[in-house]
Amino acid sequence: MKNIPLLIIIYLLIFTGCGQKNNLSFIVGGTAKTFAFWEKTIKDFKEETGIDVRMIRSATQTEMRKQQIFIALRGRKADPDVMVMDIAWIGQLSASGWLESLNNYDIDTSAFFSNIVNLADTYNNQIIGLPLFIDAGLLYYRKDLLEKYGYPDPPKTWGRLSEMALHIQKEERRNNPDFWGFVWQGAQYEGLVCNALEFFGSAGGGFFSNDNIPIVDSDENIQALQFMANCINKEKISPPNTYTDMKEEEARFIFHNGNALFQRNWPYAGNRHNEEGSPVKGLFGITVLPHFPEGKSVSTLGGWHVGISRHSDRKKDAAAFVKYITSHEVQKDMAVELGLNPGRVDVYESEELKSGFFGALKEVFLAAVPRPTVPYYAQISLVLQKYLNDAIAGNQSPGKALKKAQGEIKEIIKTYEK
Numbered sequence: 001m002k003n004i005p006l007l008i009i010i011y012l013l014i015f016t017g018c019g020q021k022n023n024l025s026f027i028v029g030g031t032a033k034t035f036a037f038w039e040k041t042i043k044d045f046k047e048e049t050g051i052d053v054r055m056i057r058s059a060t061q062t063e064m065r066k067q068q069i070f071i072a073l074r075g076r077k078a079d080p081d082v083m084v085m086d087i088a089w090i091g092q093l094s095a096s097g098w099l100e101s102l103n104n105y106d107i108d109t110s111a112f113f114s115n116i117v118n119l120a121d122t123y124n125n126q127i128i129g130l131p132l133f134i135d136a137g138l139l140y141y142r143k144d145l146l147e148k149y150g151y152p153d154p155p156k157t158w159g160r161l162s163e164m165a166l167h168i169q170k171e172e173r174r175n176n177p178d179f180w181g182f183v184w185q186g187a188q189y190e191g192l193v194c195n196a197l198e199f200f201g202s203a204g205g206g207f208f209s210n211d212n213i214p215i216v217d218s219d220e221n222i223q224a225l226q227f228m229a230n231c232i233n234k235e236k237i238s239p240p241n242t243y244t245d246m247k248e249e250e251a252r253f254i255f256h257n258g259n260a261l262f263q264r265n266w267p268y269a270g271n272r273h274n275e276e277g278s279p280v281k282g283l284f285g286i287t288v289l290p291h292f293p294e295g296k297s298v299s300t301l302g303g304w305h306v307g308i309s310r311h312s313d314r315k316k317d318a319a320a321f322v323k324y325i326t327s328h329e330v331q332k333d334m335a336v337e338l339g340l341n342p343g344r345v346d347v348y349e350s351e352e353l354k355s356g357f358f359g360a361l362k363e364v365f366l367a368a369v370p371r372p373t374v375p376y377y378a379q380i381s382l383v384l385q386k387y388l389n390d391a392i393a394g395n396q397s398p399g400k401a402l403k404k405a406q407g408e409i410k411e412i413i414k415t416y417e418k
Helices: 004-016 032-049 064-074 088-093 113-118 143-148 158-172 190-201 219-233 248-256 268-273 313-324 328-336 357-366 377-392 398-417
Strands: 025-028 053-057 083-086 131-134 138-143 178-184 259-267 285-289 299-308
Touching: 004 088, 025 032, 025 259, 025 313, 032 313, 064 083, 064 088, 083 088, 083 138, 083 268, 088 299, 113 158, 113 259, 113 299, 131 357, 138 268, 143 158, 158 219, 158 259, 158 313, 158 357, 178 248, 190 219, 190 299, 190 357, 219 377, 248 259, 248 268, 248 285, 259 268, 285 357, 299 313, 299 357, 377 398
Parallel strands: 025 053, 025 083, 178 259
Antiparallel strands: 083 299, 131 299, 138 259, 138 285
């Protein structure tokens, strides 16, 4: 066995030799608490429908989860029938023809965020997935400090954020030299691409046009990237290690410890900031991200979606399970018990969720857009990571960096289309 690749061994262990093919199979990842939730949900589903479901616990790391699913689908195996997918995979899965259209299974999508279903879960006019739980970038701000320095509201524009951050950072550093105006994700990894999509989109730019033509080196993107670099190198409202070390947890840690005025992060950070003993518990608020004067707020969509394998031999039962786990009650329970953000708009109107942190997230998700849903997104992301990071580090101008990125992305597309 030592010469067999590890992922193939994983596939053999998980998807074969189980003697349970009569059961519907559902692959999902998460923590022990997450698995306990799904075990209970599966039990409730069986009591209601009589359908047995076997849960396959996938790997902790996102890339390993992806490989587990891709190996099975590439091999045209019937298992798993139902899968939970990272939003970044959907383009490749769809283009490969591996996802079953949900259009023929009487699944009502009207209760979900329409922007998310239309932009992320639709391929060739077919619904091929549903948002199970979602994420989107948002702005955290210190309510107490804005009030202290006479600012009645959080910033609507990036220019206003910079102005407020400069002022309050200067004043707070009289007693706290470690204080920063704005922390965000700038290290060379996927999180930087997510941040850039928000800055670019809020300037009226983006990575691709509506016709899937790359527009990486547009004037709007250059303006936005210059602002990102200025936050670190000119205005100095963001830490100098933003482009070397700053990922989600690094930014959260600074804000959590009371050392930042503004933070861009995902909703999970709010749950941590609200924990007992948190130095910022009760002192922060959340809102949509700012925009440039002629643009509008944009948040990068994250999260996990549920779909059915095209190779499933239990498609009707699989559709029934998908409808069940995306129902109002299950989505509400998922939010209450796991703190995950439902993919249904109507759940945010529930008594348990409509006030407080969950209630504030609804507007953020309405402004969310996915990363490009193209099958070659993984290669594009690596190119963007390299040149975006080089620009915010000050190693080359935003214009030159984006021009180089545009050229390499065009070559990737040419290779893919051959």
